[in-house]
Amino acid sequence: MELWYTEEQTENVRLSLKVKEHIFTGQSDFQKVDVFDTHEYGKLMTLDGLVMVTEKDEFIYHDMIVHVAMAVNPNIKRVLVIGGGDGGTVRELMRYPHIQQVEMVEIDKMVCDVAKDYFPTVSNELNNPRVALYYEDGVAYMKGKKNLYDLIIIDSTDPVGPGEGLFTTEFYTDCFNALTDEGILVNQNESPVYEQFAKEAIRANEKLKNIFPIVEVYQAQIPTYPSGYWLFGFASKKYHPVKDLKAEAWQQFNLKTKYYNTQLHLGAFALPSYVKEYIENGIL
Amino acid sequence: MELWYTEEQTENVRLSLKVKEHIFTGQSDFQKVDVFDTHEYGKLMTLDGLVMVTEKDEFIYHDMIVHVAMAVNPNIKRVLVIGGGDGGTVRELMRYPHIQQVEMVEIDKMVCDVAKDYFPTVSNELNNPRVALYYEDGVAYMKGKKNLYDLIIIDSTDPVGPGEGLFTTEFYTDCFNALTDEGILVNQNESPVYEQFAKEAIRANEKLKNIFPIVEVYQAQIPTYPSGYWLFGFASKKYHPVKDLKAEAWQQFNLKTKYYNTQLHLGAFALPSYVKEYIENGIL
Structure with missing residues (x-):
């Protein structure tokens, strides 16, 4: 069998x-x-x-959703994670001793419970005292928040189902307001290969551009995600993800990372021509 | 049904x-x-x-197996392609008017015939008068060749079956001898994600390092190849693929490429830490 x-x-x-x-x-x-x-x-x-x-390839996604922003602003101290129920994003954040607090807002407690039961190497920092875990709707949680976070990570599912509200202009505006003047927003941004998802992602990117002065897209190879080719969004009030990379400062954290490194950081923003064209002109 | x-x-x-x-x-x-x-x-x-x-994703592989070398030495005039029966590699080479001749050595005529019959947008330059097509064994073809080519592209299948001989020290030595002093060799180098193929590719890379003074690995996202994450080898007698990139000279060719661009060129050589470790230390 x-x-x-x-x-x-x-x-x-x-x-x-x-x-x-x-x-x-x-x-x-x-x-x-x-x-x-x-x-x-x-x-x-x-x-x-x-x-x-x-277990085998989660390190790629979690390296890329956390360390890129941390190397652009190594002084990030207050972080909000929306989604991320498996705990991998929080695990990577907890490797920075100077991060004071992470709020994590996961709508579905069962995801965290299952991660704690079956994925101990992913979820092992969910009980860290620096982590405040809320089982709430991320969209509602963001309402009225002002000037609180240096980094917001939207570690969501696809733009259909429970994750849908996390791809809207209203939600991105609430995130913008909740960020400090140095604030960075990172989101998972789907694959550009399959049209229906790519269209949603490009639209989300356009929404971010209407709100944030700096919006760039970066990439990683994640074999178990559709097409194996995945994009992330980087939106910021102040820092450009390439020009403002603090490679030496990040290297001084002395973190051993299996995917991320500061050379790859630069390469991750060097997109294929077809993806650049999607972002500039939309998908016809 | x-x-x-x-x-x-x-x-x-x-x-x-x-x-x-x-x-x-x-x-x-x-x-x-x-x-x-x-x-x-x-x-x-x-x-x-x-x-x-x-048809949908061949442009990625063919862009990356051709244009990287052409942007490092824009004066490449004589090219040898081993394998590449579908014609996509030759098609990209023919976009450079200054390339004088391409010899293509494909062991299996049926691959070319099928490409001509069913993949006209891929095979459409196989009859170009600048292309000399030989239906022969690439390993035998290379024997005794000296100082003939500026670029050799090994566009092979996997290191099992007909492609096996194209991953050996003997063959790479013949290629080295067949290259001019400015010669570059590019080969497809498998995915690092699945161990059995990654091991073969890393071994091939080590063999190249024993022969060529400059050997680097670069990457692309090819959704229909295993894991979606693919590596290429770049071996050279003289040119470093990053330090010697001639971005402006390449841009003056005015080629519209759907995947390759000179920024991506640099990023393609910025490998994830786990791949760098495989290359440095082998796979345990």
Whole structure:
């Protein structure tokens, strides 16, 4: 007998991973949560059947959603994470001793609980005393917040389902107001390869550009996400992600990172011509 | 009814593409050749069941296997392509009017014939008078060649099957001898994500380092290749691929490229830390 997990990345493309065991299945108020033990990628958590995190390649996503901003402003002290229930983003943030507090707002407690039970190497800093964890709706949480955070990380699911409200102009405006004058916003920005998701991501990028003076897109290779090619957004009130990179200051933190390095930081913003054209002109 | 093409990228990972029609199947002296019309990626050619080229994403591979070297030495005039039967590499080379001659050595005539029949936008320069096409074994072809080429491109299949001999020290030594003093060798170097292929690629890289004074690795995101993350090798007698980039000279060619640009060129050599470690220390 063979057991295979299959993600329908689009209606015409599927990625399948051979499974040792289907370890957990649950239905929260928001989504279906499953855990599989796979041969190639170790443990895998899916939300509504889509890959959220695997033990083997989660380091790529979490390195890139955290360290890029930290190397642009190494003085970031107050951070807000929206989503990020598996804990990987918080884990990377906790490697900086000078970060005073991280607020994390995850709508779905089951994601955190499952991460704590089955992904200890990802979730192991969720109980750090510097982390304040709120099981609330991120969109509602942001209302009326002013001048509080140096960094907001939107570690969301796709722009359909529970994550949808995190791709709106209203939400981005609330984030802008909640940031300090030196504030940076980072969000996961989908893959440019499959049109339906790329369109949403490009639209989200345009919304950010209407609010923030500096908006750039950067990239990483994440094998278990659709197409393996993933984008992130970097929006900022003050710092440019390339011109203001503080490579030496970041290197002095002496963090061993498996994906991120300051040379790669620069390369991550050097996009293929077709992606640059999508961002400049939209997708026809 | 639904028809799906599935590639076993490893024994534990599969990529499946929904198929409109299985257009061609043939068995050559070397391998099984198939053509499918897929919904997401247009026409797809497979060799022994593995993705070789798709209409939608072939531009990435062909941009990266050609233009990187051309931007490091814009005076390249004589080129040898080993493999590359679909014609995409030759197509990109023919965009440079100053390239005098390309010799292409493809062991399997059926690949070229199928490309001409079903992939006209890829194969359309194979009949260019500047292209000399030989249906021969690349390994044998290289024997005794001296000081003939400014650029050798090894556009091969994986290091198992017909492509195996193209990953050996002996073959690389023959290539070194066949290059001029300004010579550059570029090869496809597999994905670092799946161990069995990564090991072969890293070994190939070590062999090149024993022969060429300058050897670097660069990367691209190719969605239909295993993991979506692909490496290329750059070996040279004289030019460093980053320090000797002639960005302005290349831009003066005025080529519109959908993936490559000279900023991306620099970023392509900025590898993730785990890949750098593989290259420096091998894979344990």
